Amino acid sequence: MPDATLKVSQSFPAEFDRRAFFTKIGLGSLGIAAAGTIAFSYEYLSPNVLYEPSAIINAGKPENFAVNSVTMDVNAGIYLVRTEEGYFALNAVCTHLGCLTAWNQDLGIIACPCHGSKFTRTGEKIEGPAPKPLPWLKTWVSDEGDLMVDRSADIPPLQYLRI
Amino acid sequence: MPVKTEQIIEQVRASRVWRSIFRSGTGNSTLHRALAIQQNIFLHLFATKVRRRMVRFSATWYLGTLTFGTFLILVITGILLMLYYHPSVPQAYADMKDLQFVVSSGLFLRNLHRWSAQLMVFLVFAHMFKVFYRGAYRTPREFNWVIGIVLLLITLLLSYTGYLLPWDQLAYWAITVGSNLSSAVPLVGSKIHFLLLGGNQVNANALLRFYVLHCVILPLAAILFIAVHFWRIRKDGGLYVQQVDPKVQASAVSVLSAKEGQ
Numbered sequence: 001m002p003d004a005t006l007k008v009s010q011s012f013p014a015e016f017d018r019r020a021f022f023t024k025i026g027l028g029s030l031g032i033a034a035a036g037t038i039a040f041s042y043e044y045l046s047p048n049v050l051y052e053p054s055a056i057i058n059a060g061k062p063e064n065f066a067v068n069s070v071t072m073d074v075n076a077g078i079y080l081v082r083t084e085e086g087y088f089a090l091n092a093v094c095t096h097l098g099c100l101t102a103w104n105q106d107l108g109i110i111a112c113p114c115h116g117s118k119f120t121r122t123g124e125k126i127e128g129p130a131p132k133p134l135p136w137l138k139t140w141v142s143d144e145g146d147l148m149v150d151r152s153a154d155i156p157p158l159q160y161l162r163i
Numbered sequence: 164m165p166v167k168t169e170q171i172i173e174q175v176r177a178s179r180v181w182r183s184i185f186r187s188g189t190g191n192s193t194l195h196r197a198l199a200i201q202q203n204i205f206l207h208l209f210a211t212k213v214r215r216r217m218v219r220f221s222a223t224w225y226l227g228t229l230t231f232g233t234f235l236i237l238v239i240t241g242i243l244l245m246l247y248y249h250p251s252v253p254q255a256y257a258d259m260k261d262l263q264f265v266v267s268s269g270l271f272l273r274n275l276h277r278w279s280a281q282l283m284v285f286l287v288f289a290h291m292f293k294v295f296y297r298g299a300y301r302t303p304r305e306f307n308w309v310i311g312i313v314l315l316l317i318t319l320l321l322s323y324t325g326y327l328l329p330w331d332q333l334a335y336w337a338i339t340v341g342s343n344l345s346s347a348v349p350l351v352g353s354k355i356h357f358l359l360l361g362g363n364q365v366n367a368n369a370l371l372r373f374y375v376l377h378c379v380i381l382p383l384a385a386i387l388f389i390a391v392h393f394w395r396i397r398k399d400g401g402l403y404v405q406q407v408d409p410k411v412q413a414s415a416v417s418v419l420s421a422k423e424g425q
Contacts, residue, residue: 042358050362050368052364097339097343098340098342099336114336
């Protein structure tokens with residue numbers, strides 16, 4: 001296509017002179033530098049090592065929990081429940097805005113003091129602003145025979161641990 | 164001896180040191196007084212001349228000035244409180260209690276800081292209501308209204324970040340709940356939450372981050388936007404004064420006369 005090359009060679013010097021070239025180079029490198037700054041800032045601001053408590057909790061011997069009991073570990077923010085079907089652990093942090101819920105023995109429900117959400121013993125939502133039920137947490141028995149809970153691992157509800 | 168005092172003041176104002184700092188020169192002419200405002204780095208933000216009715220109490224109720232006054236009190240008391248407060252988990256609560264019960268005038272300064280903070284939020288809203296109901300936000304002042312909105316957000320963020328610093332139960336749960344709100348942002352919510360707290364829960368990193376935001380980043384942002392806010396008053400034609408628009412008056416008259424003609 002000889003015509004096309006002719007057109008390019010004619011229009012090229014007028015639209016793309018040396019000054020425009022250096023302006024583009026300059027703006028391009030500034031753009032790359034800005035993107036790099038954002039990336040580095042994000043990396044710097046997100047900590048790589050956290051000094052937070054371990055997600056895995058040793059709850060002690062399973063025999064310590066009576067049948068049909070709800071035991072709260074306030075420091076870990078979990079409930080350990082033993083029913084006739086078996087053991088399970090619930091995350092005690094309210095799914096609404098992160099307050100710590102509490103077990104009410106008399107009413108037999110879990111209630112959040114912040115905004116009034118209520119849950120059953122198995123974590124199902126009864127009422128309140130909470131959008132989701134309290135998640136069930138992964139539980140297992142360690143080699144030493146201790147009941148273990150992983151707070152970072154949610155499991156589908158009603159998967160009882162039978163010992 | 165009032166005459167002698169005036170002579171001394173005049174001598175000081177005519178001295179080389181004074182003239183090197185204030186270059187507008189001695190004299191009480193309108194030009195000298197205008198230059199004194201115009202050539203001062205702080206005062207040049209404001210107009211050299213204002214209409215008397217602009218600075219009447221009824222025009223603004225001085226709500227913006229009062230807000231700035233509470234901000235100055237907060238800066239001064241805040242810097243003094245920083246001398247006794249360590250933003251660390253073992254010490255923060257104890258330092259706050261020390262300020263209340265051990266440090267001389269600590270209770271006074273802490274309460275002054277707290278009450279001024281509450282008052283500042285109230286005054287910001289009162290200032291905005293006054294501006295809104297007088298219609299002072301309209302052209303050509305609409306951009307200064309936007310800067311005012313930014314200053315409202317900075318004020319609320321200053322209140323929020325300061326709320327964590329006592330490190331008591333109220334602070335801990337308020338920040339837990341408040342920071343979880345940021346998780347509701349679509350797609351990047353949990354990232355924002357993580358960056359804000361410097362972790363997954365309100366902890367040592369969160370305390371330090373909120374301290375730096377409260378004592379350095381947000382006050383600097385506030386000072387910057389306050390300066391622009393003040394400067395824009397001059398640039399947008401001075402403080403708003405309610406006046407009858409001649410066009411509105413004229414159209415009202417023509418409507419009346421047209422009705423009479425029927």
